[in-house]
Structures are given as structure tokens and as C-alpha cells.
Amino acid sequence: MGAIRFALIGVGKIARDQHLPAIAGNPDFDLVAAVSHHDPELDVPWFATLDALMASGIAVDAVALCTPPQVRHALAVQALHHGLHVFLEKPPGATLAEVETLRAIADARGRTLFASWHSRYAAGVDLAKAWLAERQIRAVRIVWREDVREWHPGQEWIWQAGGLGVFDPGINALSIATHILPQPFHATQAVLYVPANRDAPIAADVAFTDVSGTQMSMNMDWRETGAPTWDITVETDDGTLRLSVAIGHARLVLPHALHEGPDREYAALYARFARLIADGISDVDVAPLRHVADAFLLGQRRLVEPFVE
């Protein structure tokens, strides 16, 4: 089989920082075009719309959607109807129902739909999962704090309804937790702190439990002004695990071991996407987005001071 002829849709920060280098480094993919509102200044033809690309005669097998979640669904439907395999950035949609619809279309068309969760491929995650599988978990604590002005400059869409607010980074933690914890959790209480001039929360606290009564707490805050903290701490009957992720790097601390490694998240995601296409299957796990929807469903809202960037 030849390389997968690939087009990138949406050429923003995540596309440039992560997708383009990962695609360039993977011989299974051949970047043939881009779709963007403005000229992305890449070495391949670009088009303002997916329809224009499809009308161009350029052969395309697969696309990645790197647009904001509010517009991702219509593009994914179009792409699947064009017979393309689709890589969705996280979160896979603005609603859970639209993701179910995409899954049904991909299944009906026999195309691969990949709802990607890049943080699951951070260094140490698989080791953490294996270590926890053999231990009794007593408590879980997630702390996900970063300065929104530093990490999301100018991203107006994250503040709009459907943009998730502080859950946009927080869903990364949930994607790891749902992957490494052996028992499913569900939210029991949530407080969402919403700036008076915005629709989406700038901070949130969520309490979860599993069926055994094990508690998980999650604190997210975009008002952090110091260094970011992206930590998952798990107390077990055999000591404490701490997974700390950072940009380009992650660090797993176990009672008698330390594992550190560089970021291979997007390289791993594209390797997985190629494998899914070769196997003719999809991978659509909505669990992280479901936890976010649950937190909104049962969350108390507290108005906090307006956020001005």
C-alpha cells in the first residue's frame, strides 16, 4: 500500500506546533493539501473549503480536523461523505450526540474515524496504567492549573458556549485518568466558576467517585499566574504515583522509580491513525467528553470577576 494521501483542515496553532511535524516525520502519510481561511504558506496547495479541495482533482485519502470544536462536526460529515478517513482533534465534538452521529456515518461508509486524545500518549502513561492495574487505589487527585493568557492567547472560541473553557485543557487530564485508572469514575459534584462576561468557566472543581467509593478530586484553574501544574496523583496501597506532564516532556514518579521522557504524543497519534486505517477500524472513545458534559449537567455555577485578556 502506498502512503496515505493526507490533507490538513484548519491550520492554527495546534496544526503548526504538532500535526505538521508529526506528519512530516511519518512516511505513511503524504501531505498533499491544506484547507484554511487564509493562505497557510505551506509547500502544498491550499483551498478555502473542503469542497474546493475535493473539486480540485487532488486525490485525498484522509484528513485531520484541527478547527475549533464548534465547526468540526459539519466538516467531519462532509469528509466522511467524500469517503475520507477522519482524524479528530480533541475534543471530538461540541456535543456527545454529534460524535455518535459521526461514528454511525463512519461505520456505514466503512471509513476510519479516530477521536484522538493526545495526552494518552504522553511519556509514562502506559507505565502508569500497568503499575496501577496491580494495586488498590485509595484516592486520586488531579490538579490542572495554567495561565490562560499564556497558553490560550487570542482563542476567543474557548470562551464561547460549546468551547468548554477551562475544561479544554482539563479534558486532557480526564483523557489520561480514564485511560490509566482500572475502575470507571463518575462525577458527583461540580462547581464551575464563570467570568461575568463569558459563557465558559475559567475554573472548576469536580468530585468523582467509583462504585467502591474511591474519591477523585479535580481542580482546574486558568487564573494561575505562576508556572503551570498538570499533575495526576494516585494514592495506592503500595505508595503514591505522580504523573506530571509538561510541554514536550512528561515525568512519572513511582515509590521506587522515576520515568521521564520526551513528548512523542503526536508521532504516536499518527502511527495509531495509520494502523486504524490499515485495519479498517475506528477508535471513538467519548469517555473524557462525557465526564465534561456530566460536570456541566450537575455543576453549580458561580459568577466570578470578568475576564479581560
Next chain:
Amino acid sequence: MGAIRFALIGVGKIARDQHLPAIAGNPDFDLVAAVSHHDPELDVPWFATLDALMASGIAVDAVALCTPPQVRHALAVQALHHGLHVFLEKPPGATLAEVETLRAIADARGRTLFASWHSRYAAGVDLAKAWLAERQIRAVRIVWREDVREWHPGQEWIWQAGGLGVFDPGINALSIATHILPQPFHATQAVLYVPANRDAPIAADVAFTDVSGTQMSMNMDWRETGAPTWDITVETDDGTLRLSVAIGHARLVLPHALHEGPDREYAALYARFARLIADGISDVDVAPLRHVADAFLLGQRRLVEPFVE
């Protein structure tokens, strides 16, 4: 097979109005006990907790949970671990994740879990589904308006976080719409009107679309002071369908036909529960609750005047 030895958990308004008459009218069920904080004054033994009932030596095969959704999950887990079949009132949980957990436990234990949606058994619903299956749908309009003081007196839990507010009745409309419409819809916009002194919305407008671009609008309002309106209107290429439900009665108007009938909702639910138990299977459709979670996820909140009962 003998009758299913049955216990009712939570003996509030819905239990007295609907469950007890339906159980009394179905020879497949034999009511043997009740669980309630206070003496429910029924002709069967009552217990303050499920554990007390199970310790009593009374043999029980199945239970219905008629408690508020915020406490339903822990009881359902207990009941499944006692080897009981479980009938869940709507909504099946306060979160989507907890329902997935229940489904997994029921499957692992080989017990029946039934997430009931009583409005799907209103008169005319099956006929509406059959009629729509053969027509092109152009637009759908749901209007669900009732006086909260009349229909939910003293129900403090519906105003608390996790209590759904006006979506508590609105989810009935969604349970019908997801059943009768041939294509899946997903929410694209939502506005939730929340009293300044409450956590849950008193009114809401939600816009949905399907993949063909067909629009569905949904208007819910608990501030209605006149007669309630519980209507689903579907415009098709062959005229308009209108399904109007009422307490104890429903009315389906088609272009050249009218179908009216008395309420058999809970009788039909218990007939279905008995059939599921006999067949050894579960029926857990989360689609209505998923739409509500999606509306909360992408909904804009607007504060409205405090609600005092």
C-alpha cells in the same frame, strides 16, 4: 415461572400515581415490600433501607427506583450487587457516566437493567413513528410548557444541581423525539434561563439539527400559568403531524387521521420490564439524557428573576 417478587424503592408521587397501580394490574409482579424513609402505609412490609429489606429474609427478584436522580445510582448499584433486576425511573441517573457503570455491572451480573422512558408508551407514539418512517421530515418543533407550581409542588430536588430543572419534564419530549424521528439530531445552540436563587433552569430553548440540515426547535417553560402544552409538531413532505400528550391521555393528529387514547404508559413499561427479565436482557438508551447533557454543555446561561414557590 412464578410471579416476579417485587419491591418499590422510594414511595413518592410518581410511585403512588403510576407504579403502584401498574404493578397491581400486572399478574407478572407480586409486590412484597417497600423501601421508604417514612411508613408509606401500604399493605406490604416496609423498610428504611434496601439493606434492611435484604436482611429481613423476604425474597426479592426485582426493584423499581422511584427516588430522585441524585441518590438513584448508589441504590441501583446496591440492588444489582444483591442480584436484583432494576427498573430505573427517568432520568436513569444524574450523570451519563454513572449509567454506563450501571450497565456494566448489570451485564457482568447477568441482571436486567431497564432505563424506562414512560412517554415513549403514550398513545399514538408508535403510530407516529411508523407514519414518519415513510415521509421526508422538513422541520420539528417541540413546545413543552407547564406551571411548575402545579406540576412539581414542593419538589426541591428538581431545582438543585443535578435535578435538571425544566429538562425534567422536557426529557419526556426528547424521549419521544429520539424514538419517533428516523434520523438522529444533535444540539447546536441552547439558552438556559436560570432563576437567580436556583441552580437549575426554569426555562430553556434548544436548537437541534440532523446531518441533512433539518432543524428541530425545542421550547420549555415552567413559568406557564395557563393550561400545559406538551406538543411535538413535525412538518413533512406529506403534511403535518402533531402529537399532544396530557395526563392520562394522548392525541395524535395526522393530515387525514386522528388517533386518541387513554394513558397506558406504566402498564406498558411493566409489561416491557417483565419481558426483559424473561429474555435476560437490558434496555438502557441514554439518548434523551445525552441531549440534555449536551444542552447544558453548550448552553448559554441567562439569569432570570428568583423563583419562590
